[in-house]
Amino acid sequence: MRQLEGTKCSFVFCMGISIIICSFIYLRTRMPTELKPPQPPSCRSFSNECKAFLADTEKGAEWIPSDCKVESYILNSRLQCSNLTRDLHFITRPLSREEEESPLAFIVTVHKELELFVRLLRAIYMPQNVYCIHVDAKAPRDYQAAVRKLVSCFQNTFLSSRSETVAYAGFSRLQADLNCMKDLAKSKIGWRKVVNLCGQDFPVMSNLQLVQYMQSKEWRDRNMTPGVKQPVSMSHRTQLQYREIVGSHVAQKGLGLKKGPAPHNLKVYFGTAYYALTRAFVDFVLKSPIAHDLLEWSKDTFSPDEHYWVTLNHIKDAPGSHIDGGWAGDIRAIKWRDHEGRTHNGCKGRYVRDICIYGVDDLPWIINRNSMFANKFESNTFPEALDCLEQWHRNKVLNQATVPIEPSWLLATRSNSSSSSSYFNSSAGALNRC
Ligand SMILES: *[C@@H]1O[C@H](CO)[C@@H](O)[C@H](O)[C@H]1NC(C)=O
Ligand SMILES: *[C@@H]1O[C@H](CO)[C@@H](O)[C@H](O)[C@H]1NC(C)=O
Numbered sequence: 001m002r003q004l005e006g007t008k009c010s011f012v013f014c015m016g017i018s019i020i021i022c023s024f025i026y027l028r029t030r031m032p033t034e035l036k037p038p039q040p041p042s043c044r045s046f047s048n049e050c051k052a053f054l055a056d057t058e059k060g061a062e063w064i065p066s067d068c069k070v071e072s073y074i075l076n077s078r079l080q081c082s083n084l085t086r087d088l089h090f091i092t093r094p095l096s097r098e099e100e101e102s103p104l105a106f107i108v109t110v111h112k113e114l115e116l117f118v119r120l121l122r123a124i125y126m127p128q129n130v131y132c133i134h135v136d137a138k139a140p141r142d143y144q145a146a147v148r149k150l151v152s153c154f155q156n157t158f159l160s161s162r163s164e165t166v167a168y169a170g171f172s173r174l175q176a177d178l179n180c181m182k183d184l185a186k187s188k189i190g191w192r193k194v195v196n197l198c199g200q201d202f203p204v205m206s207n208l209q210l211v212q213y214m215q216s217k218e219w220r221d222r223n224m225t226p227g228v229k230q231p232v233s234m235s236h237r238t239q240l241q242y243r244e245i246v247g248s249h250v251a252q253k254g255l256g257l258k259k260g261p262a263p264h265n266l267k268v269y270f271g272t273a274y275y276a277l278t279r280a281f282v283d284f285v286l287k288s289p290i291a292h293d294l295l296e297w298s299k300d301t302f303s304p305d306e307h308y309w310v311t312l313n314h315i316k317d318a319p320g321s322h323i324d325g326g327w328a329g330d331i332r333a334i335k336w337r338d339h340e341g342r343t344h345n346g347c348k349g350r351y352v353r354d355i356c357i358y359g360v361d362d363l364p365w366i367i368n369r370n371s372m373f374a375n376k377f378e379s380n381t382f383p384e385a386l387d388c389l390e391q392w393h394r395n396k397v398l399n400q401a402t403v404p405i406e407p408s409w410l411l412a413t414r415s416n417s418s419s420s421s422s423y424f425n426s427s428a429g430a431l432n433r434c
């Protein structure tokens, strides 16, 4: 009897404890997740490898990063936009007449890594351009809120009016771009070219160089969609039917269900998902029945963003089409694992899905290639690479400026303050000094 009592007691005791634990867990998950800003990392100084890129004519002066609070700043502050643009070193005036007269449009699709996004945006941001940001519908609430907060500080920067739940290699990825394109087509800003980026990209060219490249004689009236006739090894992508598992991945339908040929006798091309398109071409994409039919046909294909743009850009009557463009157009520096020894001499960071996450020793290759953008960066694994490229890029941007430089545009301060005032030449004629 007493033994029974004992068992009963421990049972009740266990029940009690369980209830307490469960309630605790319930309350914890019910509570709105507080925005816990990460501890601001101590300001890293530039690595020795980096210093070679930041060297300038005046000896004895060193760049000291003064900015190491990007993410916590956005999460923390009761945000006042005038403070934000200053404290995060956004450039607030066009840096040259040439850039002002050729505004660019950007589509940026993001889903994580707030720090990277803020640094990407401030690197490509210019007040004459226009920016459509597509945040993945499955991104955490607080991430979405932070991006919205940041974007609301700029008149020329907005969130896409529709958000997709993006799956890798899925139609949703293409739809995200199209959502932004619809918004950008309505923009009052007279943008000349639109480029698309993802959150792990970073610019190599300055805005001035982007304008000069895309408005060069070769490209002014042409779309850049590097790609070729679909190789046989890729034909399954559009000959078999696929379906998208929402927010996850893409799988074959059945045991290899066949698809019909592309509409309008279109020959399918294969290329990169990244482009630089003219405004007239974007209107064509949004209005032409051919573009519409190809889009419908692409819904059950694999990775349609890698055939859609390049296929349309091979239609003779499409505005700015480039029938024999091949791989021309240096949009992105990427180190593919299987190109090792051919286009590059190995990844100095690490490979993820056969693409290099850059380390600081990859910078000489990136800078030497001088593509429009480089991909990919991670701020937690190889932070020095991004720190270095960012600083190198900002120096170049400010050096090319033909207007006086605001002190808040500097990302780093110089150890020798006596020389800092004369470093950035604020008089005209400083173009292309880098
Ligand atoms: C700072 O710069 C001045 C002149 O540009 C130079 O004479 C001086 O030695 C420098 N000081 C340091 C600490 O580098
Ligand atoms: C904005 O900056 C001003 C001047 O630096 C400062 O006094 C003010 O407290 C800042 N506001 C916020 C909300 O941080």
Ligand SMILES: *[C@@H]1O[C@H](CO)[C@@H](O)[C@H](O)[C@H]1NC(C)=O
Pocket: 422, 423, 425, 426, 427, 428, 429, 430
């Ligand atoms: C700034 O530019 C002017 C005129 O182009 C030039 O004479 C001067 O030497 C430059 N100063 C520096 C510090 O580069």
